[in-house]
Amino acid sequence: MNPNKNNHNAMVNRAVIYARVSSAAQVSKGHGMVSQETRCREFARMKGYEIAEVFTDGAVTGGLIDRPGMSAMLAWLNARKKSGSYVVLIDDISRLARDVKAHLELRSAISAAGARLESPSIEFGEDSDSILVENLLASVSQHQRQKNAEQTRNRMRARIQSGFWPFISCAGYKFRHSPGEGKILVRDEPVASIIQEGLEGYASGRFQQQSEVKRFFESCPAFPGKNKRGEVRNELVKQMLTKSLYAGYVEAPDWGVPLTKGRHEGLIDFATFERIQARLKEGARTRARRCVG
Structure with a gap:
């Protein structure tokens, strides 16, 4: 053998x-x-x-x-x-x-x-x-x-077309189940009030630069997303300043869904959001002019 x-x-x-x-x-x-x-x-x-x-x-x-x-x-x-x-x-x-x-x-x-x-x-x-x-x-x-991915994407697109946010929640919000509506965004305190103050401060001119909004967020112990040194990423501040979700709206350009009034409460009103966008554009033009010559 x-x-x-x-x-x-x-x-x-x-x-x-x-x-x-x-x-x-x-x-x-x-x-x-x-x-x-x-x-x-x-x-x-x-x-x-x-x-x-x-x-x-x-x-x-x-x-x-x-x-x-x-x-x-x-x-x-x-x-x-x-x-x-x-x-x-x-x-x-x-x-x-x-x-x-x-x-x-x-x-x-x-x-x-x-x-x-x-x-x-x-x-x-x-x-x-x-x-x-x-x-x-x-x-x-x-x-x-x-097919499962297509069905999931179609359901999410239908949700956002109806004013609901189908993605993961953002800082300042959390999901709450609403009978007949499913998951909806609601304010998540104290982070919601911190973000609201930062956005309104930039819109009003209280904070002249994005860096001032950044330092304000860093000064708040409850603000999430800081690194080990207690710093907030510049990109995170920019995302918050340009996110229509905080004005009570939803959108998904990649899925062909334009700016749509959301079913959730905004942390700021839409007029404040527009003032923020105008200030960002003006700041970009100013920086461009300074680089000339």
Whole structure:
């Protein structure tokens, strides 16, 4: 009897599990990841595989190839490549990737690491029919990901057209659930009042320069977004001065949604916002004139 053959067979009966979820909510609530591992462990028990390691990627889209958990798994497999083969278990083909290109690249990387892919949901094979089915399923998974993204984008666009802010909340605001309306922005104190004072101060001329608004924000202990030295980025100040959301409006130019009256309370009125924009433009013209000659 060939001892090397026995060692190879023993290693083939060893497996690792790879699980992935695409959202942070799934990670925090444990949805998906636990059930994937449980299903893979049951499959391994039926096949007689010993689970050596479990690798996971949380809040990672299926369109990405470079993932921490996947990279760790490939490195782990490559380090043991000379000692025998392992089986990589995935709950479903969509857990590997939701993009055909990513699927093929990861499939090749797993094979190059000396492992083979198995799943309780699909039988992987190297014959032409098996490869066709695998590629079709990968294409369907990619289509589902793209369709979900389209539906999410369409829902968000419809929300902003109706005056609601569908993105993450901004400093000075927080979300509150409103019956029949969903999530709406409401003032988040004391930050809302700090931003309001800074914006109104610049509009009235109390603060002559953006740098003065910056120093005012830095002087307020409750103001968020400071670095370790207690400084506020110039870009953040500029964003706040030019953000129509603070005037009670919403817009999404990339989605073809023009300036629209929002369903939330502005920290400043629109006339104040317009005075800020006029002062910014005047400041830009003044700086340009100073550079001439």
